[in-house]
Amino acid sequence: MKLLNILMKDIKVFNSQFVQNMFMLLVFPIIIGLLYGIMYENILENKLELNTLKVFVLNEDDGVAGTAFDSLMESDSLAFIDRIGVADLQELNSNIDRNKNAVGIILGKELSQKLMNGEKTDFRILDKGNITIEKTIFNSILKNFTDNMNINFQAAGIIAENSLSQDEVIGKIERFTKLNSEISAVNFVESTKTEGKTKISSIAMFLTSIFVIFAFFINTEFLAERDKHILSRVIASGASSKTVFWGNFLSIFSLTFFISGIYFLISYYFIVPARPFVLDFLGAIALLSVMIASFYAFIIGFFTTERTMKIFFGMIFFAFIMFGGSFYPADQFSITAKVAVFTPNFNMQKILESLVSGGNLAQEGVRIISLLIICSILTLTGLFMFEKKVKA
Amino acid sequence: MYDIKINNVTKRYDDVLAVDNVSINIPEGTIFGLLGPNGAGKSTLINMLCGLLRLDNGDIFVGKDSIKTEPQNIKKNIGYIPQDIALFEGLSVKDNLDYFGRLYGLSGSTLKDSMNKSLEITGLLDNRKTTVKKLSGGMKRRLNIACAIMHKPRILVMDEPTVGVDPQSRNHILEFVRSVNSESKTTVIYTSHYMEEIESVCDEIMIMDLGKELLKGTKDEILRSVIDETYVEIKTDSLDSSIGSSLKSIKWVKSVSSNGSVIKIVTTGVDFDIERIIQEFKKKNNAIHNISIKQPNLETVFLSITGKKLRD
Numbered sequence: 001m002k003l004l005n006i007l008m009k010d011i012k013v014f015n016s017q018f019v020q021n022m023f024m025l026l027v028f029p030i031i032i033g034l035l036y037g038i039m040y041e042n043i044l045e046n047k048l049e050l051n052t053l054k055v056f057v058l059n060e061d062d063g064v065a066g067t068a069f070d071s072l073m074e075s076d077s078l079a080f081i082d083r084i085g086v087a088d089l090q091e092l093n094s095n096i097d098r099n100k101n102a103v104g105i106i107l108g109k110e111l112s113q114k115l116m117n118g119e120k121t122d123f124r125i126l127d128k129g130n131i132t133i134e135k136t137i138f139n140s141i142l143k144n145f146t147d148n149m150n151i152n153f154q155a156a157g158i159i160a161e162n163s164l165s166q167d168e169v170i171g172k173i174e175r176f177t178k179l180n181s182e183i184s185a186v187n188f189v190e191s192t193k194t195e196g197k198t199k200i201s202s203i204a205m206f207l208t209s210i211f212v213i214f215a216f217f218i219n220t221e222f223l224a225e226r227d228k229h230i231l232s233r234v235i236a237s238g239a240s241s242k243t244v245f246w247g248n249f250l251s252i253f254s255l256t257f258f259i260s261g262i263y264f265l266i267s268y269y270f271i272v273p274a275r276p277f278v279l280d281f282l283g284a285i286a287l288l289s290v291m292i293a294s295f296y297a298f299i300i301g302f303f304t305t306e307r308t309m310k311i312f313f314g315m316i317f318f319a320f321i322m323f324g325g326s327f328y329p330a331d332q333f334s335i336t337a338k339v340a341v342f343t344p345n346f347n348m349q350k351i352l353e354s355l356v357s358g359g360n361l362a363q364e365g366v367r368i369i370s371l372l373i374i375c376s377i378l379t380l381t382g383l384f385m386f387e388k389k390v391k392a
Numbered sequence: 393m394y395d396i397k398i399n400n401v402t403k404r405y406d407d408v409l410a411v412d413n414v415s416i417n418i419p420e421g422t423i424f425g426l427l428g429p430n431g432a433g434k435s436t437l438i439n440m441l442c443g444l445l446r447l448d449n450g451d452i453f454v455g456k457d458s459i460k461t462e463p464q465n466i467k468k469n470i471g472y473i474p475q476d477i478a479l480f481e482g483l484s485v486k487d488n489l490d491y492f493g494r495l496y497g498l499s500g501s502t503l504k505d506s507m508n509k510s511l512e513i514t515g516l517l518d519n520r521k522t523t524v525k526k527l528s529g530g531m532k533r534r535l536n537i538a539c540a541i542m543h544k545p546r547i548l549v550m551d552e553p554t555v556g557v558d559p560q561s562r563n564h565i566l567e568f569v570r571s572v573n574s575e576s577k578t579t580v581i582y583t584s585h586y587m588e589e590i591e592s593v594c595d596e597i598m599i600m601d602l603g604k605e606l607l608k609g610t611k612d613e614i615l616r617s618v619i620d621e622t623y624v625e626i627k628t629d630s631l632d633s634s635i636g637s638s639l640k641s642i643k644w645v646k647s648v649s650s651n652g653s654v655i656k657i658v659t660t661g662v663d664f665d666i667e668r669i670i671q672e673f674k675k676k677n678n679a680i681h682n683i684s685i686k687q688p689n690l691e692t693v694f695l696s697i698t699g700k701k702l703r704d
Contacts, residue, residue: 005494009480009487016482016523229478233539236442236472237495238464391446 002239006247007254014255025259030266050080053134054102056095058086063112065149069105072145080134092126101129103138115153231390241390245300245383252296256289268355276355283361284351287371291344294375294382295320301382301389320345344378347371393455394420394469394546394579396441401450403436403603410436412603413450418596420546421577423569425594427587427690433603434583435475438549441581442472454547468496471545475552477532478539481525485516485535488524489542496543503542510538513572515564530561537568547579548572554589562589569593587690599690601698611690618693621646622664623686624657632676639672 014021057073059066073083086092089106096102108114108122115121125142127135234244264285269275276284299316303309323336324343330336331346340346347367354364361368396418403411411433418424426434439445441452443463452459454466479488489507498506511517514534524532533553540548550569554562570593572578584590590597591611598608607614636648639657646658657669666685673680 002495005491009483009491012487013480013482227478229474229476230480232439232442232444233472233474233478233492234495236444236467236470236474237492238467238497239495 002243003247003250006244007251010248010251010255026263029263050134050137051132052080052082053132053138054082054084054095054099055138056084056086056092056102056104057107058089058092058105059107060109061107061111063110065112065115065153066107068149069107069145072141078138078141081138096126096128099128101132101135103127103135105142112153115149118154235390241387242383245297245386248300249293249297249379253289253293256292257285260285260288277360280355280361284355287351287368288348290375291348291371294344294378297382298378299382301385324349341370342374344371344374347374395453395455396547396579396581397453398437398441399450399452401437401440401452402448403433403440403445404448409603411440414600414603414605415450416598416605416608418579418581420579421573422596423573423580423582423594425590425597426581426583426600427585427590427597427694428583428600428606429585431602432585432600434600435551436603437600438472438551438581438583441466442470442549443467444472468543469546471540471543471548473537473540473548473550473553475555477536479524479532479535482523484521484523485511485527485538486520488535488539492539493542498543506542506544510541513541513568514538528558528561529556530558530564533557533561534564537565541572544576545578547581549581551583552585553582554584554586566593587694591690597690599694599697601694606697607693614690614693615688616661618688618696620661621688622659622661624659624666624669625682625684625686626655626657626669626673626680627682628653628655628673628678628680630678632678635672635676635678638676639669642668642672 055073057069059069061069072078073081084095086095092104092106096104104124104126106122106124106126108124111121111123123146125139129135231244235241239247261282264281268281295317299309299313303312320343323339324330324345325336325340330340331350347370351361351364351367351371354360396416398414398416398418401411401414402409414433414437416424426437428434436445440447441459443459443466447460452466454469457465459466480491483491486507489510490503493503493506507520508517511520514537516531516534516538519527519531524535527535533556537550537553548569553565557565566589569580569582573580580593582590582594594611596608596610597614599606599614607617609617630653635655636650639645639648639655644660644664646660648658649656666683670680670683
């Protein structure tokens with residue numbers, strides 16, 4: 001009954017500033033979420049702009065390989081490459097020397113014939129300057145080109161040794177040319193990962209929790225029992241420290257469930273074309289509510305005055321945000337990924353991402369268990385500290 | 393029975409001895425004043441009585457219940473009014489009372505009746521729907537009290553309830569203390585560093601400083617135990633030189649001195665007969681223009697024992 005009394009009091013506190021709370025918890029996050037979604041769309045869903053890479057080419061092969069290479073270099077997809085033909089090795093070297101970042105390619109005399117005969121060839125790549133994304137992409141294309149060149153010319157040599165006609169040999173070699181055009185047709189300039197046609201990205205979805213946490217933080221009337229004066233009075237009235245603690249936990253859980261429910265309903269069903277199964281939807285909201293309630297439980301346990309709580313709240317909150325990768329893809333880097341798995345917000349974000357991309361909670365069993373373990377640790381640490389303080 | 397027995401209680405915060413081996417017996421129905429400057433240990437002592445602090449040594453009994461073994465039983469019978477206003481500012485007066493009433497286990501019609509009674513006693517009936525943040529400082533203090541009396545406690549613990557309160561609300565609070573004690577025989581433990589409040593409402597007083605009991609008893613007992621003199625100053629038109637020797641002949645007059653038209657008389661004890669002094673002046677046909685009696689008070693008592701003022 002006392003738990004419900006604390007919950008009812010917090011609902012009354014919430015209602016006493018209903019308009020402000022609804023704006024802070026609902027309208028504002030949706031506006032920010034939409035803006036964030038648009039920003040996200042512009043950053044990840046558009047084409048990647050590449051700088052021009054100067055490639056000096058000394059092509060002395062008159063055969064199929066030399067022609068195929070020229071064809072590759074003139075491909076529209078390699079628009080970021082500025083191909084400059086040179087007459088001899090000296091001109092190639094002097095041009096490379098004059099540039100900070102440049103690549104030189106040498107296709108030696110009779111390259112095609114030597115490849116066909118299985119003889120030693122002269123195909124060289126000269127690199128000057130730092131490693132750049134353009135060089136990495138170009139290198140990858142060249143590797144594919146040379147791999148296919150080797151395979152096809154070796155095959156063609158074998159065919160020729162087996163007394164095939166000249167036309168048959170050329171026909172086989174055309175396979176190389178075809179493969180080569182397939183390689184050059186790879187649209188690597190386009191972004192390789194998009195988040196679908198969503199206006200609110202999965203990260204933007206996660207903003208809810210941040211705003212909910214902040215809104216409760218700003219509204220100091222919530223969990224006012226943590227304040228030592230009111231805490232003294234409540235304990236003196238016969239309520240136990242556990243009742244106060246779990247009453248606060250229940251209040252935060254319930255109010256977050258209510259607010260997040262409305263927010264996710266609008267976001268998932270009206271803005272994002274991802275309509276998860278109702279149980280998954282409710283489960284995600286419940287997990288988010290547990291996460292926020294456990295975060296507060298941790299804070300309540302350590303700080304009883306408004307001043308110290310405000311100072312340390314920000315530090316702890318931003319530590320979670322940073323280590324949990326709420327504003328950057330923490331799992332893309334090995335070090336941050338190792339740390340992020342221990343933060344509740346990272347696991348929660350991954351669960352929400354899964355729902356946005358059509359997954360369900362059953363597929364996220366490990367993450368859910370991880371999240372609940374972390375939340376339990378936070379909550380029980382908060383309870384331990386809170387009881388210790390009350391009994392001091 | 394709700395007699396309070398505080399037996400050899402000690403509380404230490406790290407190196408600071410907040411309460412040092414204090415023992416008090418407070419019979420049921422007493423208004424007991426704890427007087428002392430800031431840091432004297434008053435709040436620590438009542439926090440231990442209310443079960444908010446652990447005792448390092450000793451024990452506190454309310455009736456037969458020990459605070460160590462039966463804190464919940466004791467808490468049921470205590471209404472604690474904290475020094476600071478401990479209310480939910482965003483809620484209405486009624487919602488605050490509802491919250492604290494339910495914490496005390498009240499519900500339904502009992503809760504409603506208690507709410508109305510508490511509002512009536514504290515004079516907040518017309519403000520029941522007002523949000524706390526819109527109340528004046530004095531009204532907040534009164535609501536602070538109303539929340540503590542919802543469950544009709546047998547013991548009321550008031551920790552400096554008039555700090556920062558306007559004179560009107562202060563009088564209201566003092567009047568409340570007298571009435572709650574006389575009407576329902578509620579024991580009141582009242583801490584303050586305002587000696588005039590303690591003098592005005594308390595039956596028994598304990599003076600504390602640095603965690604120790606300095607003096608204990610009724611106001612008169614305390615005054616007599618320390619200072620046994622009263623100063624009387626009388627201004628006349630023309631001073632008869634023989635008046636001094638006449639006054640000195642009265643057995644409870646210790647000394648007489650004069651300065652121009654003013655005569656200063658020091659008497660033994662605080663109870664003396666001013667009529668007797670006036671008669672001596674009449675006999676000598678000396679017209680009295682002004683009489684000033686300077687009796688010792690708790691402030692002077694405190695000053696005489698500790699060498700410092702209560703509000704230092």
